[in-house]
Amino acid sequence: MKSLFITFEGPEGAGKTTIIKMIEQYFVNKEIPFLSTREPGGIRISESIREIILRPDHTEMDSRTEALLYAAARRQHLVEKVIPALKEGKVVLCDRFIDSSLAYQGVGRNLGIEEVRQINEFAIDGTMPDLTIFFDLDPSIGLKRVHDANGREINRLDLENIEFHKRVYEGYLQVVDSDRKRFCLVDASKSIEEVYSQVLQAIENKIN
Numbered sequence: 001m002k003s004l005f006i007t008f009e010g011p012e013g014a015g016k017t018t019i020i021k022m023i024e025q026y027f028v029n030k031e032i033p034f035l036s037t038r039e040p041g042g043i044r045i046s047e048s049i050r051e052i053i054l055r056p057d058h059t060e061m062d063s064r065t066e067a068l069l070y071a072a073a074r075r076q077h078l079v080e081k082v083i084p085a086l087k088e089g090k091v092v093l094c095d096r097f098i099d100s101s102l103a104y105q106g107v108g109r110n111l112g113i114e115e116v117r118q119i120n121e122f123a124i125d126g127t128m129p130d131l132t133i134f135f136d137l138d139p140s141i142g143l144k145r146v147h148d149a150n151g152r153e154i155n156r157l158d159l160e161n162i163e164f165h166k167r168v169y170e171g172y173l174q175v176v177d178s179d180r181k182r183f184c185l186v187d188a189s190k191s192i193e194e195v196y197s198q199v200l201q202a203i204e205n206k207i208n
């Protein structure tokens with residue numbers, strides 16, 4: 001099978017992690033070689049950067065520093081983990097990628113989508129997903145899910161106010177609109193089974 005780079009995007013609590021676990025099981029059953037990973041993180045250095053970015057008491061972090069740290073974590077994760085797996089012909093499932101930076105830092109932090117895209121282009125050097133699934137969900141519903149969830153750690157970005165999360169959501173809609181061919185939108189307000197079925201259909205369409 002040809003390699004495929006699939007990313008999963010959306011606001012907090014949209015259900016990405018839940019659905020990725022179900023998609024992993026699908027690939028196991030089909031005996032399709034895959035790698036499942038996440039951003040920021042996925043490898044030692046990028047997990048360390050994740051800790052620095054998301055520590056709830058790092059409230060003094062400057063927005064550009066935040067954007068650069070996400071881009072740095074992305075670079076290391078790409079070269080150390082994602083690109084080698086793609087070279088081996090695997091399907092790579094990645095929870096968040098560049099579009100998170102465009103929405104959260106570009107629009108949520110008001111740095112500008114184009115400015116954030118530029119620093120990320122240096123980091124990704126042309127590696128873009130073949131397919132991006134956008135979990136479309138009202139951010140207030142997602143935040144409620146996160147706060148109700150048992151054992152889910154609340155990070156520094158979760159703690160931002162609702163206006164921030166609404167800007168992030170609007171940012172995602174702009175990013176999706178600028179690259180309709182790459183994105184598949186799923187209605188993440190539906191039941192887990194219904195969301196899974198929408199996501200699986202998008203992936204199967206790409207594989208077959």
Ligand SMILES: Nc1ncnc2c1ncn2[C@@H]1O[C@H](COP(=O)(O)OP(=O)(O)OP(=O)(O)O)[C@@H](O)[C@H]1O
Nearest residue numbers: 012013014015016017018145146149190191192195
């Ligand atoms: N479709 C759904 N309907 C209702 N609850 C859901 C649905 N999908 C996931 N959940 C629940 O919402 C919570 C957040 O889900 P999950 O961790 O999968 O989201 P996420 O997109 O990975 O969040 P984040 O990016 O903020 O970590 C979990 O408690 C999960 O069980």
Ligand SMILES: Cc1cn([C@H]2C[C@H](O)[C@@H](COP(=O)(O)O)O2)c(=O)[nH]c1=O
Nearest residue numbers: 039040070096097100101104105157158
């Ligand atoms: C990649 C990336 C992520 N973020 C934000 C989005 C979330 O608030 C956290 C990651 O936490 P998750 O539970 O693993 O989803 O980081 C961001 O602001 N910019 C990015 O590029």
